[in-house]
Amino acid sequence: MTRPAHRLHQIVRLAVKEWRLLARNPHGLAVLFFMPAVFVLVMSFTLKNTLVARVDLPVAGWVVEDTHPAAQAWSQEWLGRHGGQRYDSREALRAALRTRAIEAAVVVRSPWLGEDGQPRAEQVELWLGNRVQPAAAARLRTELSFSMLQVRMRIAAAEAGPFASVLLDSAATPELMGEGGGPRIRYLYEIESGRAMTAVQQSVPAWLVFGMFFVVIPIAGVLIQERNDGTLTRLASFGVSPGTVLGSKLVAFMLLNWVQLAFMIAVGRWLVPLLGGPALQLDIAPGWFALMVLATSAAAVGLALLIAAYSRSFDQAAALGGGLNVVLGAIAGVMVPRMLMPPGLQTVSEWSPMGWALDGLQAVFLGDPEAGDIVLRAGLLLGFALLCLAAAWWPIRNRERAD
Structure with missing residues (x-):
């Protein structure tokens, strides 16, 4: 066999090896095929009414x-x-x-x-x-x-x-x-x-919510590393309960979300005007704002801990968490405003945790939120966070007992 033919044979064999490895990685296949398919479906239904020649009159x-x-x-x-x-x-x-x-x-x-x-x-x-x-x-x-x-x-x-x-x-x-x-x-x-809705007034709450939920990436890295190097087992030997471990991570990464919040507000308030856009208006109700940020952060960290607790590797957690966040963001109206969605998809978006957070934060940034709407959405987010934490507690507890 000539040298070029031998190299070609090696390339083909190694390529077949890569395909076999990929076939054994369902999470990688999901990122390549399932998540894009879901995203195409969501965005197709979201934008289907924006390119039609005729629209119905609203009631x-x-x-x-x-x-x-x-x-x-x-x-x-x-x-x-x-x-x-x-x-x-x-x-x-x-x-x-x-x-x-x-x-x-x-x-x-x-x-x-x-x-x-x-x-x-x-x-x-x-x-x-x-x-x-x-x-x-x-x-x-x-x-x-x-x-x-x-x-x-x-x-x-x-x-x-x-x-x-x-x-x-x-x-x-x-x-x-x-x-x-x-x-x-x-x-x-x-x-x-009494305030006009500008692009920055809508974009900052939307992408703040999206960024908060992407905390799954650093959480997964920390939790999986601690599990692999035996840190969780050593903590358990010192009498640290799984609830305490989850609570510490909840507090730490919620504070990280607040740093994200300060950064996003600074961008909207000062950087956007420097580039010629409208400035983010901050004359908002501080109490409602703090409640919505607290509830959103708790829901985001709770979901991230749930995904990290059931993931066997960082790649698995990153693929699942990243893909899920993209789909939830598309449904919630982060990427495409809800006013562009058909009524059916608008209804579906109301059942998304990102949708609850986005509705509440946008109401706060508009300056005149309804107390009932804010409390309802904050309550849904906090309830979602508790469910996620309860579900994440179980695998951590079982692994500690197994070790």
Whole structure:
């Protein structure tokens, strides 16, 4: 056999060896095939409504503060054509948005008609729930603008008499469209907090949650090394219980999460403005903020300890923990905002620990969190942390007894 042929034969044999080793590593195969497949499924369903040519109108509630017959007739015509519900006050409308009984709201202020007798777009407010897709919001705003344009056309045609056909031919002129161009859009978080949602205000809580849950990597390294070199066995011989071991790691890595928190806030507060972006606003409720960070950190460290306790090697823990965090982050709305997700996936995201943490922290950073929402999500996270710690305690206890 010639030298090149011999080398080729060696390469083929060694390649077959690598395939055999990989076949014996199910966690490596999961990282290569299962996790990407799950991620493709999640992201495909998440983004499926962003590339379609037509989106459905969101369900809208109405409050008509103008008692003029024209305003009343316009709202009734819209409701009869597109559906929806009228409410008695802005407070009732806001409550319906908060409970997601409706997806959008239209407030017709008085006077809706200007001095020229024409409807004014600036007298119409369009409120949107925090999860309404931008495409759906844009279509609703366009439909409202076109509906008001039709009213202006009818009024102008009635005044013009025999010249109505001329006006109808020029229906798209700026004079008939009005100066406002369309109703003003405000999201529910803007209405409740009085603060506009900037990219950094949304990104910092999202990626802070994602970073906290990636604490599984250092925890797995420490716990598996201590198990392999006999440190856990020596601690047990000194009367240190598995609960104490888990508690010490919980405290240590929760403090590490707080360091992460300070770093992320510093980036959003000072580095982003230096690069030309908006600064992170920190006028937030400190009590609710501390509670959410504590609960999020406990859940993240608890999940990491659970994965590390059942993993036989660092590679196994890193593959499982890293892949699981990526999937949980995609579902929770870290990588793609929930407003871009279809309703079914939005519902699924509400059962993700990252989703609980993200909802709570974003509510805090918006400046006006509801006490019930914060306490509920913090309670879910702390309960999740306790379950993870209880499940992690068992294998550590059994290994100590075996040793």
